[in-house]
Amino acid sequence: MTPAPSRLRDLPAVVAGIAATVLGAGLGELAAALVAPAASPFAVIGGAMIDLAPAWAKDLAIDLFGTGDKAALLVGIAVLLLVVAGVAGALENRRPPWGRVVLAGLGALGAVVSMTRADAGLLSPVPSLIAGAGAAVVGALLIARLRRPPRRSVADGAPSDEGVTRRGVLALSGVAVMAGALAAFGSVALSGGARAISAVRSALRLPSPATTTTVPDAADLGIDGLSPVITPSADFYRIDTALVVPQVDPATWTLRVHGLVEQEVVLRWDDLVALPQKETVATLVCVSNEVGGSLIGTARWLGVPIRDILARAKPTDEADMVLSRSVDGFTASSPLEALTDDRDALLAIGMNGEPLPLEHGFPVRMVVPGLYGYVSATKWVSELEVTRFDRAEGYWTPRGWSERGPVKLQSRIDVPRAGAQVAAGDAVIAGVAWHNHVGVAGVEVQIDDGPWQPATLASAISADTWVQWSLPWDATTGSHTVRCRAISADGSTQTSDTAPPAPDGATGWDETTVSVA
Template identity: 30%
Template sequence: AERGMAVMQLGGAIIVAGALLSLSLARWGRKQPALVGLLIGLLVGLPVLGAIISVSNRDPYPVANIAIILGLTLVWGLLIGWSYQRAMRPEEQLAMPAPETTAPEVTAPAASATTLNRRQFLVTLGAASAVITVAGSGVAASLASAERRRQEAQLAAALAAGGGSATTTGGGVPFPNANDPLIPAPGTRLEYTPLADHYQVFLSTEPSIIEEEDWQLTITGLIDNPMQLTLQELKDNYEKVGQFVTLTCISGRVGTGLISTTHWGGLRVSDLLADLGVQPEAKYMHIRSADGFYETVDLELVASEPRLLLAYEWDGIPIPKDHGFPLRIWIPDRYGMKQPKWITDIEITDEYIPGYWVERNWDEVAQVRTTSVIDTVAASTPLEERGQTLIPVGGIAYAGARGISKVEVRVDGGEWQPAQLRQPLSETTWVIWRFDWPFSDGQHLFEVRTAEADGTPQIEETMRNRPSGATGIHSYEASL
């Protein structure tokens, strides 16, 4: 969707620019339309080139993209000049002295031809703009896809080298619930998400690309000790801590796949702030990212939440480049929209600055809303118990950092019945649940609900994701 919007915006901008610049051709382009067209293409291309150069530190193919943009805009300008020259020929013919034998009525067809050719010019302009836009988008997408494949290959190699097992993460961190006797129902999502499957959301059409040697974290503002720190300095100067974390996106609907769990490693934000000499009037930490994202974190939240991390590792390896390398923040109990990736700058300030998505009318706090999901009704793997056939039903429940106390399932609108819960990886991850349902054939509707650790029930009323996150009962239909 974001790529489509970007293509439409670029195409619209080119069409508008072409219409405006065709006026220049009307004044200066009759004698040398090709030259004027090239100049027009150059004038359109230069601002785009400037934008590319300004962000080339995160562009995997800056030279190739510059050449593509420049070449396409020059071709586009030539097409405008050529189209204009063809459209204006009838007018030039009309301007010539007519022979005495020419009948007066031939003027009308010529004028008609002029009108037709002007229309053809506009059609050609629109078609050329569309072709240039789609071609540019396609080539850029191809380059980006190649870069993504390269990164995925690197990630796969890192995962293979890191290992991991049924009892540890890729970084060798033991799963605290490895001995829990509850086996998830067949078809339930993996409790620990492989990095290659971790959900992704980008502000633009592609992730930012940052090389470690080009990066420093710049910290300024109401502090006694401004700093510029490399990634290695962050690792060397601050204690590394880890946390199993489930992260989810506020834009997901009930039952969304935009939710994943892995092990995060990094430094406590509070440890970093302790070295900055934060001045008494400071109230907020304003974070900026390489992709243009920004967010504000209240310093009171930092003081009250020691788990808040500046993370540089996932699953024992550097955070993948398409997930925020080299540095991203983790704020417990908040949706991903509050958690910048590819962090470049932190400013300590007394001024509240609304975050990127808050400015776009999403929730200011963005606290995770409690949810429960049915992943599977495992009809193909029934159990036999005391002469009764049981069908395993399973899924996840998640309440941010507030924990889960119970999960209940009902079938065909009947009574709510308790499910079994597996010990979570941490207090900030989802909980795997299982319910063995007494089989009966036919079409059935399964529903699930949950409650937080303190007994607060999930919101059962169906509400859309905007502005505060989706709520409602998740259901699953099965024919057995």
């Protein structure tokens, strides 16, 4: 019988390495669900990759996958893990015990990384250690069967021991994969913490606001395809660094205000909800939002003005920044003046008439109009450290982003969509414009290379929200290029200079091509 090519001889070992790793990963996720939900091996490694990613990598991920960037990262980690597992299987087959050393080493790496996370506990290394040990042991056992010398030779066409062994190992590998999948599904079923916090949120009743913001009827132009004035919570963009949504019980939540203050303040949930609540409407924008992008939304927010909390602590004269911290370790550096001036910067507990969704920061998050989210919109907030920009940095500043992030004047075309086909005759061009905490005074539209035409603005809710705009259009047959630019309440006109999101927000005019038939 002709010996199998070297690569084919390694194939069962590669499959065995992958199967062992799938089983180990499933066991690790199951262990995390039982003893340390925040220390899921995938979440730990993924979180570390997010922390180490440079600004350009973050931008690329959001450009390619939008709000699905976390799912894409997890898929990427899984693919990379399977490749390493396959290589480890071949290595174990050729040079034992180095394959199992690689698999055990992956678990040890995960355990070490888990201890560096802000929410690390004594049991945080356990899931990764179980994953690595499980993969190493199962991989070694499967591949050891492959390495057994055949006890008889091939005769009269009968299958060799080697062939029988390979089929047996492949079958056992399939069993290992199924066991790993069942363990992973079991981890989801046992995630009682998430279900418990969801139940707490569902039973929670928000206090009535002492003051509210009215949304004028004329704020919505009622044009099909135009972004609604108030973004439904389910459609609100989500960009953050949390692969696993933190599960924070309001009963145990606290907020500590400290640093350059005369009096340290600690608030509990009952303390916060007992204070006068303010309901406001504000637009939030992600700094990664490209020109014409969708990483922006407007919601009704309920909460306590941050300036009232800071007034209790009495910041000293030397302070100029507040470093907010999330329970998962994320930090944002907000200018102190943006939290203490007349804008409605809130410690928000409600969104669109309901408690904050878990993924949007339940039970408490920050909402600061006029600043990009990376320097202000801390979710699951647990700490406000009053400090200085020359003494501390937020999460994204050392990664290449500017330390202060005022939202830039921008506008976007919603109708007609890019590439849309429009019937000749009466049509409409419409969109939204924003210059948070400054306001929008007008929007102009250019069709092809014609003159700029003033659009009609809807009634603005406030300077802290976007505003809808529209322009009637007598559409003629052919292909047309449509552009828009906004005029700020301070008299400035949106720049045509194009710039990427990094380091402090994208600039340029939104442009779309429309076919008219």
